[in-house]
Amino acid sequence: MTLDIALQFTSILLGFAFIVQSSEHVKAEFWLYMPRIVLSVLLMLGLHADIVCVGLLISSTLLLHRYNGPYNGGADRMGLLVLVCLTLAYLLPAAYAEIAFGYLALQLILSYFISGYVKIVNPEWRSGRALKDVFLYSGYPQSEQFRALEGKRELIFIASWAVILFELAFPFMLLEYGFLIAALVIAAFFHLSNAIFFGLNRFFWVWISAYPSIIWFYGRVIEGGALL
Amino acid sequence: MSFFKKTVFLLLPAVIPSWRFFDEIAPSPRLEYAVFDDIDEETYNWRELQLNDDKISIIDLIKRLFYNSARNHSLYIMSLSERIAGEDCAHAKKEVLRIVKLKLQQLYGSPEARFFRYRLVFKLRVGSKIERHVYFMSGAKMLRAECDYDA
Numbered sequence: 001m002t003l004d005i006a007l008q009f010t011s012i013l014l015g016f017a018f019i020v021q022s023s024e025h026v027k028a029e030f031w032l033y034m035p036r037i038v039l040s041v042l043l044m045l046g047l048h049a050d051i052v053c054v055g056l057l058i059s060s061t062l063l064l065h066r067y068n069g070p071y072n073g074g075a076d077r078m079g080l081l082v083l084v085c086l087t088l089a090y091l092l093p094a095a096y097a098e099i100a101f102g103y104l105a106l107q108l109i110l111s112y113f114i115s116g117y118v119k120i121v122n123p124e125w126r127s128g129r130a131l132k133d134v135f136l137y138s139g140y141p142q143s144e145q146f147r148a149l150e151g152k153r154e155l156i157f158i159a160s161w162a163v164i165l166f167e168l169a170f171p172f173m174l175l176e177y178g179f180l181i182a183a184l185v186i187a188a189f190f191h192l193s194n195a196i197f198f199g200l201n202r203f204f205w206v207w208i209s210a211y212p213s214i215i216w217f218y219g220r221v222i223e224g225g226a227l228l
Numbered sequence: 229m230s231f232f233k234k235t236v237f238l239l240l241p242a243v244i245p246s247w248r249f250f251d252e253i254a255p256s257p258r259l260e261y262a263v264f265d266d267i268d269e270e271t272y273n274w275r276e277l278q279l280n281d282d283k284i285s286i287i288d289l290i291k292r293l294f295y296n297s298a299r300n301h302s303l304y305i306m307s308l309s310e311r312i313a314g315e316d317c318a319h320a321k322k323e324v325l326r327i328v329k330l331k332l333q334q335l336y337g338s339p340e341a342r343f344f345r346y347r348l349v350f351k352l353r354v355g356s357k358i359e360r361h362v363y364f365m366s367g368a369k370m371l372r373a374e375c376d377y378d379a
Contacts, residue, residue, distance in 0.1 A: 025297075130253050137352075144282045145282060
């Protein structure tokens with residue numbers, strides 16, 4: 001995948017993620033969110049992407065000030081990271097653009113690996129109790145029906161280890177293109193399950209918007225351009 | 229803090245993220261409110277502000293993948309609650325008060341002499357038990373829209 005194509009895919013996916021987010025607020029805070037929706041549509045259409053990205057960065061900065069931080073924690077932060085890297089990739093000369101987009105790929109890898117590492121060193125995650133507690137008393141389960149899953153001891157234990165091992169193994173998927181694509185499909189389903197169980201729909205759209213960066217990264221760095 | 233400094237401060241965690249998702253299961257906040265008529269009331273009927281659905285249909289789950297306003301609003305309240313317990317207290321308290329008041333005005337209207345309090349409760353594991361600790365309770369506030377009287 002060439003850099004240009006990867007940037008286009010990222011633009012489309014990120015624009016869509018921003019529209020999904022903004023649609024929830026546009027009625028209550030029209031002047032803050034309607035320009036963001038318009039800019040996101042332009043980003044998806046690929047019209048003056050560099051200027052549009054700068055506009056979206058201004059919009060994101062205004063939102064950070066409005067909420068004194070991200071509205072939706074990690075998802076909004078990831079959205080901002082993708083946007084910053086995309087903006088730099090559009091604005092900078094080719095060599096620096098590759099560094100900016102490569103940084104996004106690197107952060108995507110770290111987002112899984114570090115999350116896996118902090119879990120495996122925690123005995124509560126290894127025993128399955130951490131995930132049980134997420135369902136039992138955290139504010140995350142989207143319904144009482146899902147909260148009841150805390151009682152499924154074996155399922156919780158297997159799910160805990162599946163998440164830990166997948167996250168830790170993620171960087172090694174870069175060894176082979178087929179593994180990488182399979183890993184991204186599994187990761188997308190992981191985010192989908194988080195959207196279903198915990199209502200974290202913003203994570204799903206934002207994280208997959210970063211996937212083109214890692215597919216490009218594989219071709220550019222791991223295979224030295226063989227996949228172009 | 230200047231606008232520029234604050235912008236850098238707010239942007240940095242996004243550009244250089246820590247990625248420590250769920251490294252520990254932290255105490256989980258719940259926002260509760262009580263509405264009452266007598267300002268000297270001393271016992272309150274506390275209710276949770278954001279109640280979960282009992283069950284969600286598959287159609288609704290698919291819809292919520294694209295539009296999940298209520299849920300994301302709840303997550304924002306959780307985030308504000310955690311900020312109240314952390315260092316960002318003033319903005320978070322102001323925002324929580326605005327949200328609680330708006331919600332209660334939707335539920336009860338804006339009668340002349342009705343009051344409310346809200347409180348922040350954290351659920352946490354202590355050994356084999358799940359306990360509830362009240363972290364913060366607001367003063368009595370008037371429900372009427374234009375008045376922010378804090379008794």
